[in-house]
Amino acid sequence: MTARGPSLPSAGVLRRRALNHPGFPIYVILLITWCVAWTVAPSFRAPNNLQNLLIQTVAFALAGLAQTFVILAGDVDLSVGGIISIVECALPLIMRNNTGSILLSCALLLAFGTVLGLLSGFLVTRIRVEPMVLTLAINFSLLGFALFLMPFPDYSKVIPKAFIQAVTGKVGPIQTAVFATVAIAAVSWYVIYRTRFGLHLRAIGADKETAFRAGIKADRIRIITHGITGFLAAVTGLFLAGRMGTGDPTAGANFSLDSMTAAVAGGTLFSTGVGSVVGTIGGAFLIVILGNVFNHLGVSTFFQYVLRGLLLVFAVAAGAVKKKYQESRGS
Amino acid sequence: MRRRGILSRANVMTLWLWAATACILLVCGIISPGFVQPQNLLRLLRQAVPFGFIAIGQTLAVLTGNVDLSVQAVTVFSGMIGSTFILGQDANLLPAFLKVAALMAAFGLLNGIGITKLGINPFVMTLGMGMMLDGLTMVFTGGATKGTASPLLKYIGTGRLFNFLPISIILWVAAAVVVAVVLHRTTFGRKIYAVGANKRVAEMAGVRADGLIITVYVLSSLMATIAGFVVCGYIGTGTLDLGDDYKMTSMAAVIMGGTLFRGGVGGYFGTASAVVTLTVLTGLLTILSISEPVRRMIYGAILLLVLFITSRGNE
Numbered sequence: 131m132t133a134r135g136p137s138l139p140s141a142g143v144l145r146r147r148a149l150n151h152p153g154f155p156i157y158v159i160l161l162i163t164w165c166v167a168w169t170v171a172p173s174f175r176a177p178n179n180l181q182n183l184l185i186q187t188v189a190f191a192l193a194g195l196a197q198t199f200v201i202l203a204g205d206v207d208l209s210v211g212g213i214i215s216i217v218e219c220a221l222p223l224i225m226r227n228n229t230g231s232i233l234l235s236c237a238l239l240l241a242f243g244t245v246l247g248l249l250s251g252f253l254v255t256r257i258r259v260e261p262m263v264l265t266l267a268i269n270f271s272l273l274g275f276a277l278f279l280m281p282f283p284d285y286s287k288v289i290p291k292a293f294i295q296a297v298t299g300k301v302g303p304i305q306t307a308v309f310a311t312v313a314i315a316a317v318s319w320y321v322i323y324r325t326r327f328g329l330h331l332r333a334i335g336a337d338k339e340t341a342f343r344a345g346i347k348a349d350r351i352r353i354i355t356h357g358i359t360g361f362l363a364a365v366t367g368l369f370l371a372g373r374m375g376t377g378d379p380t381a382g383a384n385f386s387l388d389s390m391t392a393a394v395a396g397g398t399l400f401s402t403g404v405g406s407v408v409g410t411i412g413g414a415f416l417i418v419i420l421g422n423v424f425n426h427l428g429v430s431t432f433f434q435y436v437l438r439g440l441l442l443v444f445a446v447a448a449g450a451v452k453k454k455y456q457e458s459r460g461s
Numbered sequence: 462m463r464r465r466g467i468l469s470r471a472n473v474m475t476l477w478l479w480a481a482t483a484c485i486l487l488v489c490g491i492i493s494p495g496f497v498q499p500q501n502l503l504r505l506l507r508q509a510v511p512f513g514f515i516a517i518g519q520t521l522a523v524l525t526g527n528v529d530l531s532v533q534a535v536t537v538f539s540g541m542i543g544s545t546f547i548l549g550q551d552a553n554l555l556p557a558f559l560k561v562a563a564l565m566a567a568f569g570l571l572n573g574i575g576i577t578k579l580g581i582n583p584f585v586m587t588l589g590m591g592m593m594l595d596g597l598t599m600v601f602t603g604g605a606t607k608g609t610a611s612p613l614l615k616y617i618g619t620g621r622l623f624n625f626l627p628i629s630i631i632l633w634v635a636a637a638v639v640v641a642v643v644l645h646r647t648t649f650g651r652k653i654y655a656v657g658a659n660k661r662v663a664e665m666a667g668v669r670a671d672g673l674i675i676t677v678y679v680l681s682s683l684m685a686t687i688a689g690f691v692v693c694g695y696i697g698t699g700t701l702d703l704g705d706d707y708k709m710t711s712m713a714a715v716i717m718g719g720t721l722f723r724g725g726v727g728g729y730f731g732t733a734s735a736v737v738t739l740t741v742l743t744g745l746l747t748i749l750s751i752s753e754p755v756r757r758m759i760y761g762a763i764l765l766l767v768l769f770i771t772s773r774g775n776e
Contacts, residue, residue, distance in 0.1 A: 275758055
């Protein structure tokens with residue numbers, strides 16, 4: 131403890147860093163959306179609405195984090211929705227009402243999700259086709275499997291109360307799941323930006339060929355990254371099952387795209403290795419806030435799908451344009 | 462070193478497909494002799510017509526090195542909105558079709574512009590636009606079917622020429638011939654292959670690649686619109702559930718038919734053959750009373766397998 135830590139950067143440096151941070155734009159958009167929502171929808175201001183927003187963000191944030199990992203590594207994983215659906219549908223079938231069974235079921239499903247992710251990763255590295263197509267095909271099969279497990283939301287298969295309480299419980303006014311998500315985001319940030327694995331992962335995302343030539347075991351890291359994605363998708367599935375009280379074979383399907391929306395709106399760019407965990411959380415929050423505002427304004431719930439589709443296209447378009455601009459400026 | 466003529470890659474794939482179709486039919490015939498009667502086979506094939514039309518657009522998109530995953534949403538939208546415009550009147554049929562087709566052409570235009578001019582990944586663009594269109598379908602209809610198909614549209618969907626040959630199959634075959642001629646005998650077709658093989662080289666040779674890709678997306682949306690109207694005529698009204706996920710199966714059919722995913726190689730004959738094979742396979746799975754979830758898993762596995770096989774030779 132003799133050496134002093136590095137001195138804090140000056141205010142100017144901090145400001146420049148914040149402005150150049152990939153997650154910066156999403157928070158500006160969030161702030162604007164928040165102000166507009168506050169003005170136009172009186173019921174938006176209700177104190178319990180904030181709680182509502184937070185708990186709804188959890189699933190999008192977790193799925194978005196799952197997607198952030200693979201996008202940073204230069205891939206994409208559309209099987210997130212399939213894994214979420216399978217975990218959601220399998221949980222009520224295997225979990226019994228005692229502590230041992232609850233813990234074992236959770237561990238089993240998390241392991242299963244991880245294995246499915248690793249499998250996707252293995253296929254993505256072995257079959258030289260765009261990961262988008264491969265994982266879409268995998269997702270198709272996984273959703274079929276979820277439907278096979280539980281053809282419709284089955285309320286006779288009850289999830290143990292203890293598990294539901296663990297998921298929906300509160301510490302003070304805020305749900306434990308929100309804290310858990312923040313913790314998972316913090317760990318993800320640490321893994322991506324403060325470990326050798328994370329550095330390699332981003333290097334592969336920026337330029338696979340160069341990373342490979344620099345001696346990075348690209349395939350192995352990509353497979354592990356898909357495994358992490360599968361694990362986080364399984365966590366999302368557990369949370370959703372606990373929140374809804376039963377499985378739903380179709381509820382998870384949209385997360386394949388919504389997770390991408392959260393990640394890309396949060397400033398994570400395709401095949402650049404540039405992205406942001408904090409931004410992804412912001413992206414997830416934006417999806418929820420927009421839906422929430424339209425709810426409060428009494429717009430048809432179906433309109434949310436229109437909105438999410440538009441949001442995805444806009445976010446990706448913004449990313450693509452930004453990349454083009456940077457490339458033209460760089461060359 | 463592309464092999465041309467009879468033994469070209471696509472033709473070999475197509476031969477395999479027809480062999481597979483024959484095998485599946487044989488198994489079907491052994492399990493249930495009534496299945497392989499001409500009448501029943503035509504009935505089965507008639508159900509494949511919308512799939513065939515969707516696969517036309519998908520083939521064009523993949524040939525240019527892109528993909529259109531919004532076809533499912535366009536088909537559902539056209540059927541649902543089409544039937545609310547038709548309201549059972551023949552007089553309304555043409556105006557309804559023109560209106561919906563114009564809308565969907567604009568939708569395809571947006572897809573194409575986003576992909577070419579803004580450089581958005583075609584998967585994300587078409588998936589996102591599809592999600593938006595699915596939402597619009599629900600907003601406009603509230604999730605309930607309104608209106609019915611007119612007698613003429615029903616005749617197109619279910620009628621038979623000489624009490625034997627379904628009209629919709631004739632339409633499909635006619636469309637397939639047109640597509641084949643356009644692909645192999647017109648400059649537009651040659652340009653599609655050129656752009657798919659190497660966009661930059663095609664541009665240097667004077668092909669307006671972006672405009673061509675945009676046109677292909679418009680065509681793809683129009684084909685899916687026709688598919689939506691055929692479904693509407695077949696069922697008698699619009700439907701939200703087409704029974705299959707055509708964004709997946711159309712992609713599977715295109716790739717099984719020997720069209721390479723990177724573009725530039727392939728054609729519609731192979732795709733159409735794959736449509737027949739997949740339809741017969743669905744028939745077999747139905748006889749074996751295999752449920753829809755398991756069928757989906759099997760389709761996904763087939764697509765993965767085909768991707769695996771076709772990706773090996775071209776690294």
